[in-house]
Amino acid sequence: MSFWEFANPRKFMAWTAPVLPWVSALAALALSVGLVWGFFFTPNDFRQGATVKIIYLHVPAAMMAINAWVMMLVASLIWLVRRHHVSALAARAAAPVGLVFTAMALLTGAIWGQPTWGTWWVWDPRLTSFFILFLFYLGYVALWQAIEDPDTAADLTSVLCLVGSVFAVLSRYAALFWNQGLHQGASLSLDKEENVADVFYIPLLFAIAGFVLVFVALVLVRTRTEIRARRLHALAMRERMANA
Amino acid sequence: MPDLGPHVVPVLAAYCISLVLLFGLVGASVLRARRVKRALDRAEGRSEDG
């Protein structure tokens, strides 16, 4: 049974139906463990006080913001090369999730930064890069909505995702360069490695796992919706032509 | 409530906003899924009778 069997929409629907409740339950569990443990049962940081607790939201959200885009990139490539509709629809499904995670990363980053830097927003390389990523997500979602024909939309958004990925990587380096020159250390950035001592680490792992599973669950739900919506659209077209 | 020290507002705000976003996204996704499924069932029921 090859992985490509999932490319068939019917098989995809059949296979994901029983899996979805388990993934959702696991997601809720991991996320709850991570966040409750992190919020209630970890000490405050020597330098940052209680704001270090925001790490359990900010770091997983930021990781998923990037991972969601990578998943969209892979899905777009699969669509362009192998024309599997499920892949294109999965990319479409993932985008709003990535968008929300990016917003979460930006907002929690800004809120975390306020006590630390004294201001709500700084154009440090990391926040700047995430801001740009947010704009890329917006454009991608907007393009899907603007085009009527589903296959045309899938093709164009895939090309946008490809080109966007190149520019997203470019932007990361450009932002780094623009703020601090290419080889200086990131003095203002919230460096994950610096801050994460052991006592914080395990709840963070749970939180990250929770976010990953939430992403998977949401993409499954939304892809199933997209598949059904596509079928609905096809039925409506057929009816229109039969009545015409 | 753990001792949040002087940082009560930022920490609580961060958690509240994140949970609102998360639940909002999940809620919207599930609601839309149900709506589309209902519409599809109706349409498929129609095309079976018709």
Added chain:
Amino acid sequence: MIALLMRDLTLAVRAGGGFGLAVAFFLIVTSLVAFGVGPRLDLLARIAGGVLLVGALLATLLSLDRIFATDREDGSLDLLATSPIPLEAVVLAKAGAHWLTTGLPLTLAAPAFGILLNLPPAGYFWVSLALLVGTPALSLIGAFGAALTVGLRRGGLLLSLLVLPLYVPTLLFAAEVVRRGIEQQPTAVPLLLLAGITTGALALLPFAASAALRVNLR
């Protein structure tokens, strides 16, 4: 391909909206910043370089949707797609025409408008150089965006939403060139990186744009 370039240029000049409009918009945006920020010369001097770059970037945006749209409407885009010259060359020619009627005039006008913003003396050279190297990238990226949205009736706003984030690396490096130039620091690195973006865009985006065009012409 040269013929295509000349044709687009003549069309732009004849339609009148060509270089005049972009430069006029650039002038207006420049003055708007001065109006918004206030007449203090020391403040304007500090932001002048960046404002000129942003103004030129926004002015480039104006004529993007016309790169392919008019040809698509009268069917000549289909003809171009099926002609013996590769579609990638068509994209290059059109991006080239766009640059000659937008990017280049803006680059030439920038020093004059720099006066309005009290641009520091060192800035004149660096702003012009940054624009000269960077605006071709803007035309190419813009052509890609135009190719994506050519099928849409009111794609102008969406075009801006798609293209502006793609413009960011170019702007960031150009801004670094200008900032370092004004502060008498070495500018070689950002300048090379800026040139790298333009060269990369030249190499890759014609393919991406023609792929998008082919999809839209189906």
